[in-house]
Amino acid sequence: MLTLQCQLRFECQKDQEAVFQLMHRFSSAMRFAFQRFLEGKEENEVLKELSSLFNLNSRYAYGALVKAKMTIASQKELGQSPKKVVFGGRKLFEELARKHLSGKRRDELLKKWRERRQGLLFAVGQKHAKGNKNLRLVWVDGHLFLRINVGEREWVYAKVIRKVKRDRDKWKVLLGRLMRAEATGDWFPYTVTLRRKEGKLYAFISFEEELPPVSITKAQGVIGLDLNAVPQHVAWAEASSDGNLVSHGAVPIPDLSGKPKKVRDYILWLTAWQVVRLAKEKRKAIALERLKRMPKGERGDGKPALRRKLGNWAYRSLREKIKVLALREGIEVVEVSPAYTSVIGALKYAPQHLLDKDRAAALVIARRALGFEEKMPKHYERLLGDGEFLGYAVSYWEEKVEELRARKREERNKWKRNAVRGSLEKAKKSLQLLRESVGGEPASQETANRWKEPVRGGPLGPQKAWQVAYVALTEPLLGRSLRDLSPLRPVLVLGDWERPARRLAPDLVQGRDYQHYRG
Secondary structure, three states, X not given: OXXXXXXXXXXXXXXXXXXXXXXXXXXXXXXXHHHHHHOOOOHHHHHHHHHHHHOOOHHHHHHHHHHHXXXXXXHHXXXXXXXXXXXXXXHHHHHHOOOOOOHHHHHHHHHHHHHHHHOEEEEOOEHHHOEOOOEEEEEEOOEEEEEEEEEOOEEEEEEEEOOOOOOOOHHHHHHHHHHHHHHHOOOOOOEEEEEEXXXXXXXXXXXXXXXXXXXXXXXXXXXXXXXXXXXXXXXXXXXXXXXXXXXXXXXXXXXXXXOOHHHHHHHHHHHHHHHXXXXXXXXXXXXXXXXXXXXXXXXXXXXXXXXXXXXXXXXXXHHHHHHHHHHHOOEOEEEEOOOOHHHHHHHHHHHHHOOOHHHHHHHHHHHHHOOXXXXXXXXXXXXXXXXXXXXXXXXXHHHHHHHHHHHHHHOOOHHHHHHHHHHHHHHHHHHHHHHHHOXXXXXXXXXXXXXXXXXXXXXOOHHHHHHHXXXXXXXXXXXXXXXXXXXXXHHHXXXXXXXXXXXXXXXXXXXXXXXXXXX
């Protein structure tokens, strides 16, 4: 979907006022539909009320309903409650609510807030209605106008103002398609949104692009992409059609924090272009994770720096830009489940190919796009049934939990204590996962000897097996820094877990705690 912006100019003030009044009614209808959906009313029931209550034709009423549903869906996608939406902008509303605000400044903010709250008009495109029934682009004496339906068989015309900025400007594509449709009668649907801003009226025209046929498919291999916020970069791994690693690399992304939206968009478009150019040169399809949203952290978690980085990370925007550019170049884009790509990459391919965890995850994404399923390596699988190894891992996490509890008790800073609390909860979950994998929680020397016994209750499920392996193998054998996963190579190839454990903590491997679990 391509969206282009242009300005509208009326030749008659009366026509402009008629459109502004229509926008006011439409905005009210959209908010009404939004509230009815939150109350749980059905779509057909809401649609019947809109036309009569707000004096809108059926197509405008349907547009208000669609816009309300889109608003609710976008809030849920962002992980926010739709009930907290403030039409017109929460920030502006809170500024207006300040008691000391008055005079010219208050009038300016109030005007701006009303424009945002009341200045909306939306009509869904229809092919059989020459593109759009209510908001239609028409040619008059060689000039482009927007014909706006303001009543029963009553239209006003606004001249479209838009300069062609460069040779590859997509506005030229729209003009060409409109001229062709006018000549042949083969129309295409386009959706139009009108918005007011600083007393001016702008139109946003959305339509499907005419894309070239896909010529580069996953039959030729895949480049898997792992989009990362900390540090900001795109890790990639090229896999041949048989799933083997061919090459790998990363595309760095400059820090986006504090930059204007236009600059951020330019950086993301440039990054997407680099990725797509790489796929085109290598004649490989592109594989991405099917992620709707990225975690942004929570206020009060004691990690403000991380939250700022995550908050500035435009994952969805970059993902969509890569998809758009790839399709324009005839490159197939495959979306895969994100489940355990990082875990599998870290345990299986990072030590095998000496990759960092991000490029290893990209390889898993590429292989998943090709249809390969990841099996647990045999030495890892054996260790998951080895009571001696699991005893060592449990010992590590028990000490980690006690250490974090002590830090939490000693920490006096509220925010730092919250960060410790978060780490403690994660350590507890890791410990619980390991204990559940062997059928219970040891409470004495007698029960601790159970770690020597085979895992009870049958084999672990595939997903839980990867979880247990990650908890048992990574931090207990690598320490807190999980960037270098090469020490896992002897475990993966030989099943020798004592070598990395001895490197990390010789006292733990040979000392009293370890002997306790060996019985």
